[in-house]
Amino acid sequence: METLNFLLQGFAVALTPEHLMFAAIGAILGTLIGALPGLGPANGVAILIPLAFSLGLSPAASLIMLTSVYAGAMYGGRISSILLNIPGDEPAMMTTLDGYPMAMKGKAAEALAISAIASFIGSLLATIGLIILAPILARFALHFGAAEYFALFALAFATLGGITGKNQVKTIVAACLGLMIATVGVDISTGNQRYTFDILELYEGVDFIIAIVGLFAVSELLFFIEKHVGEGLAAAKLNKLNLKMSDILHVIPTSLRGSVLGFISGVLPGAGASLGSFVSYTLEKRVVGSKGQFGEGDPRGVAAPEAGNNAAANGALVPMLTLGVPGSGTTAVLLAMLISLNIQPGPMLFTQNAELVWGVIAALLVGNLMLLALNIPMIGLFVKLLSIPPKYLMPVVTLVAAVGIYSISNSALDLYFMVGFGLAGYVLRKLEVPLVPVILGMLLGPEMELNLRHALAISDGDWTALFSSGLSLTIWSLAFLGLALPYIVGPILRRRMENARARLEVPEEGD
């Protein structure tokens, strides 16, 4: 009952005209960002963070806008998957398997509509899951002492690479880079300066918002310059929508199954949306068996991964909001945003900032309805937007990012840092070093260090205190599993995902 009350209060926050407007803006921008190949949800949120700062939005408005962007990007990813056979973002990869064949058969509009409905069901169920699960996890808060937090951060780092991650070593290198950057600034446990070289601007460390914008948005621009992609994507054709009620009912069981699986893989740290969509797709194939025409344009093959990845995206908000441990790259970016707004995510968030959290959750529900409305009747508009040449889009993106960064602290040094991070991001991406662990290192490193020190201070220097409670032991074993699983299950899962993808590419070559 208490939860319901909070949720109603949340709606009071989310339904103010101002917040509705920002949710709508976020939903539109998010769908667009998701639809553009290359600009994934993490980049999308990263690019728009400075916008939120430069507009001087309140924490609630910023968060509502950015979570709508996040939700929108998950919707948008499917558009180019279906129409062009290019996933707009990684989680949308599985959607190409049946989405593109459907489009080839002249059923693009139906595929888009079905996937929008499946996305809606996925997001809706996952948001309900978030509403139920988050307060339970948050109540767990008081059991977390310094030792447990330290174990929790170890878990976050252990699962960084993700179960499907390819190169654990590169992930570790990236995380170490982040940890190193995080040591710059005042060490609050001793009050000493570290690596600040008497430069006042460095006393508070390197702002991770700057790092995020540089690493993601600026490097994106550099990649664009390199590729000289002047033209937009080939104009995609869209047929007239002819969707019957029975078609929708047909995919509802699929969507429900996909949602549940997606949500679970979203909540688990390290799994994320890509795994969510993959698991949903393969399970659906099992359930339906030989009756389906998977890979040849089965609507259920579109519904399952879309329900799965949208559910996983919302599921990933659970550990981020309640424990301060992001389950995916995008939630890591959202976490950075929260910290920059002086809101400390974690167990206390639900008691300290109840109004804000529930406002955001309510906004997710409202945003979902908006996205459904946007994505069925207005789909033609997004298809048109897809053909905007990036040569107009990218400079605007960079300008917004630069203005936003400057407006945070009115310091030109921040802009130099942004460019520096952009160059570093470019080099790292060339070397195929993932960027998200860098951000996570910067975000979680100081917390992890602090908690280790606290744990040792509390135990008067006894290291066994780190493993003394049942809770910390449980988290440690999970962390160990997170490290070991990619070596055991990873290759199998990866092979299957690639196989599924390869099977699709055969007819494509035949064209």
Next chain:
Amino acid sequence: MKQRPLRKLMLATSLVFATSSAMAFEPERTAECIAPANPGGGWDFTCRSVGKVLTDLGYIEGNVQTVNMPGAGGGVAFAHTLSKREGDSALMVAASTATTTRLAQGQFRGMTAEQVKWAAALGADYGVIAVAQDSPYKTLNELMDAIKADPLSVKFGGGSALGGWDHLKVLIAAKAAGVTELPKIKYLAYNGGAEAITQVVGGHIQGFTGDVSEVLGFVESGDLRVLAVLAEERLPGELGGMPTAVEQGIDAVAPNWRGFYLPAGIPDDAYEWWTQTYDKLYASNEWKQVMQQNGLMPFHKSGAEFEAFVQQQVKDIRELSIEIGLIK
């Protein structure tokens, strides 16, 4: 035509004489307030709320623009005020006890409190020392006795860095209570008061040190017991239930004031105007309302009195910091 420049000059000089005799100082139409932190923090609030009341009451005709200049816990803004804004009488910079603490400990390298003009404090949040509701310590004296017996038995948590104001509050109270081994008192620095409070309520550490505004929600919910407020007398209204340290025989007072400094080199009459304006603002109903809504408690000093207070606070903090070995 040749006469024109001369006439202009005469006009100008007469104007100067007229203004200087009639009115001592004419405030600029607009003013700027530097908040040395990101939006959303205490300094940002100080700038925005004072700026609003200043314009609402008509002391500043135009508007008061808040500029966020985070960095080095206020050091970037302090350096900016020293090097670029000397003599700018339309600028005020938000400050608090955190500013004096850093100045006292030499954290703004090469800069001292004498290099700016301290204008006024317009309210304060008082220090508290609290324990969990189920803690064996019922009074501040019991807690201090436990520390005297074994300094490691009570670990404190607070929202500031080691050596920061939250840490110093414990030391001020312990020193006043006659604890001799100050450097041995354990203080854990958290990223904010709330985080430290959770650890106290969860039983992971024993003592919380912070501000009154940070504990209110937890006192209401019955999770936290305030052993002492570090104010001269009991706080007004509902907060009066919390005992002070002074009434328990421990002479410790630790206000975290909120106020402003002005750049050096501004004319005396400008300084005069600002301090008088702050006095009037503090007395206004509009400001009283802001204070009440935001949990600010009465605390007001301005002009020379505030200068002296700041210098004394810097001196006290420096001595304490040397005593615990934080600085040499």
